[in-house]
Amino acid sequence: MKDWWQATFPKGRQSLVISDVHGYPVQIAYGEKGAGKPLFLLHGMGSWSYNWRYSVAPLSQHFRVICFDAKGFGFSDKPWLRREQNGHQVIELARIIQALCDEPAIIVGESIGALISLALAQENPELIERLVVINAPIFTKRLPHWAMEILAQTPLEVIQTIDDLRLAYWFAPLVREIMAIERRKVLFDPSILTPEDVYWITYPFIELPGTLVKVAEELQIAAREIKHCQANKPNMLSQIQQNLDRIDCPTLILWGDRDSWFPASHGERLHQSLPNSQFQILDNCCHDASTGAAKVVNQAILKFLKDTDCL
Template sequence: MTDWWHANFPLGKQSLTIADANGYPVKIAYGEVGSGKPLFLLHGIGSWSYNWRNSIKPLSKYFRVICFDAKGYGFSDKPISRREQQGHQVTELARVIRALCNEPAIIVGESLGALVALAASQKYPQLIARLIVVNVPIFAKRLPHWGMSLLSQIPIEVIQAIDTSRLSYLFAPLVREVMAIERRSVLYDPSTLTPEDVYWITYPYIEFPGTLTKVAEELKIAAQEIELAQANKPNWLTNTQNNLFKISCPTLILWGKQDSWFPASDGKKLQECIPNSYLNIIPNCCHDASFGASAIINKTAVRFLQESGYC
């Protein structure tokens, strides 16, 4: 199988060391291609840079495209001995931007990556020039999938034992089959998912111990945040909701019309909360928009950035 990083980035997979939100050094895997204004592509929970596979080359015609795997995901470090706190990805995103750019960046985020981008726009407005968010779990009432709920309830020590024993490697064909079924369920046209897609989507889970543990940890944090929000107790998610009005950069909101995880009505609500924002509902599109509706996302993003004077 061709190395995905080298196939998409001139220098292949590169490595950047930052201090994470806990102050420990971590290696972040990233790739970049193109020139011009810096544009970061942020993946969602359980994913990695591969999810943006259909946007990297088209967008690199106009921008310096940078894809990186968040800590705990893909090819980046997975410090399973340390527990995370909600919002750590916001701090780490800011440190990646500062390390790789000397000017404000364009951020394109999907799902959890989009939620991180919204929070970062509030906390570090000087780092973000334009914002594009896709299918954001900003008003989530629950974890959207039964598998996520299950993982969030299993003690992290059990998940870690399964993970470090390399069971996913031993049962790789089963892991790929289960993941393929679940990924097809969030695509409007499931037939577009190829065996190569399944191979790369599941690669970190099979090859890198710690991936499942860190994903489960993030799900536990998400479940706790949603629970606190519903109980009207202080939490990071509600704080991010309450400060959406502070986002001052031009913002494009993209939402799959058939997204069964987070309804398109959430997109309309989000657009009402962000002053300088625009909403585009994507037809024939479910939650996995970065792959299922990549052509529309690429075209709409470029047009938005051109019209807002940043292309």
């Protein structure tokens, strides 16, 4: 099967070394295509750049499109000897943008990528020219999936052992089948998920050691944030919610009308909290909008950027 990076980006998969939140060097995998204003595509939890496979080509006709795998995900480094601290994604996103751009960027984030984008817009507004958020877990009160709950409650040492034993590799057909079943549940039309999609979606979990434990670690951070938010203890989620009015860059909010993870009412609430935002419902769209409603998402992004004088 042809390498997705090579098939998608002129230079294939490239690498960038940044200092992570701990000050250690970490290698970030990325690809870019097109020219003009930089436009970053941010993936969700457990995903990687492949989730934007339907957006790279059409958006790169107008922009310099950059897809990267966040630390711990996809093809980027997965340091496991040091535990992550809450908020590291925001700091590392800022460093990636600063390393690759010399001007404010357009940020398009889906799911947890959208939440990180909102935090960045509050903390480093000078880095963002336009913002697009899709199905963001901004007002969630729980982890949305049973498998996430299991990973969030399992000691990392146990998951590390599973990872070290390469159980996902030895049981690859079963892993692919289970993940395919679950991924189809977040698509309005499950039939669009091809065998090639399943291969690449599951590839990091099967072929790249460390993926499972890093995803579990991020889920444990997320679960703790939600718990502290519910208990009115200090947490980053509440901080983002309380400072939404600080985001003044033009923002487009896209939300699937069939999103069973984070309902569209959360999108409307987010729209009311952002003074310079637009809100659009994606018809017949579940949580995985970048796959299930790619054409409409791409059209909405381009129209928004044109209407706000960025195209």
